[in-house]
Each structure stands twice: as structure tokens, then as C-alpha cells.
Amino acid sequence: MAAVVAAGVAIVGVLIARGVFDIPVLVERGGKLVDASMWWYAGAAFAFAIAATGLLHALLVAAPQPYRFFGWITGLATTIAVLIPFTTAAGLDTKLAVGLINLAIGVCISSIVSSVGRSAARVLDEPYG
Numbered sequence: 001m002a003a004v005v006a007a008g009v010a011i012v013g014v015l016i017a018r019g020v021f022d023i024p025v026l027v028e029r030g031g032k033l034v035d036a037s038m039w040w041y042a043g044a045a046f047a048f049a050i051a052a053t054g055l056l057h058a059l060l061v062a063a064p065q066p067y068r069f070f071g072w073i074t075g076l077a078t079t080i081a082v083l084i085p086f087t088t089a090a091g092l093d094t095k096l097a098v099g100l101i102n103l104a105i106g107v108c109i110s111s112i113v114s115s116v117g118r119s120a121a122r123v124l125d126e127p128y129g
Contacts, residue, residue: 078106
């Protein structure tokens with residue numbers, strides 16, 4: 001479900017940037033700036049949430065402090081996603097809009113997957129009966 005919420009955050013972000021503020025949401029492909037499809041953005045957010053869920057699962061199995069590592073990894077990934085638009089030739093308004101959308105998606109994925117993971121792990125640890 002975190003993937004569905006992350007896709008929704010992407011859609012809302014693109015709608016606000018384009019519809020409310022009339023800011024183009026551009027991404028760089030093959031060295032050229034192109035208009036990002038709202039559905040592409042939602043699909044990418046969905047895929048990253050699925051990947052984050054798999055990452056947390058792997059960390060729960062293998063890492064001594066899985067939530068600490070998960071927080072650092074998702075924090076660094078979110079920081080990279082926020083900074084990437086600033087490496088393009090897009091206008092400052094587009095860079096800020098895309099960076100903010102990426103920040104919202106990253107925070108959404110990190111917080112939901114982490115909190116649901118903690119809840120699920122706690123339920124499994126409780127004794128029956």
C-alpha cells in the first residue's frame with residue numbers, strides 16, 4: 001500500500017506544479033530535457049516504494065540494526081533525488097518543483113515503509129494467547 005500512496009503523492013505533486021503554479025515538470029533523458037509524464041512519475045514512485053519494502057525486508061533478515069540502516073539508505077536516496085534536478089539545465093522554478101516533489105515522495109516512502117515495518121515486526125514478536 002505504501003507504493004500506492006507514493007504514486008498518489010507523485011500525481012498530486014505534478015498536478016500542483018503544473019496545474020496550480022504552471023511550472024513545467026521536466027526530467028533529463030538522453031542529455032535532453034523532456035516533459036515528465038504524470039503516469040511515469042507515479043510509476044517510478046510506485047517502483048521505488050516496492051524497492052524500499054524489499055530493502056527493509058532484507059535488512060530485517062541480515063542487518064544488526066535494520067531501521068537505522070534503512071533510515072540512512074532512504075535518507076541518502078531521497079537527498080540524491082532532490083539534488084538531481086539541480087544538475088540539469090532547467091529553470092530554477094522547475095528545479096525547485098521537481099526537487100520538492102522528489103522530497104515529498106522520499107519522505108512518504110521512508111516514513112510509511114519504516115513505520116509499517118516496525119508495526120509488523122512488533123506483532124510477530126508478541127506472544128500468542
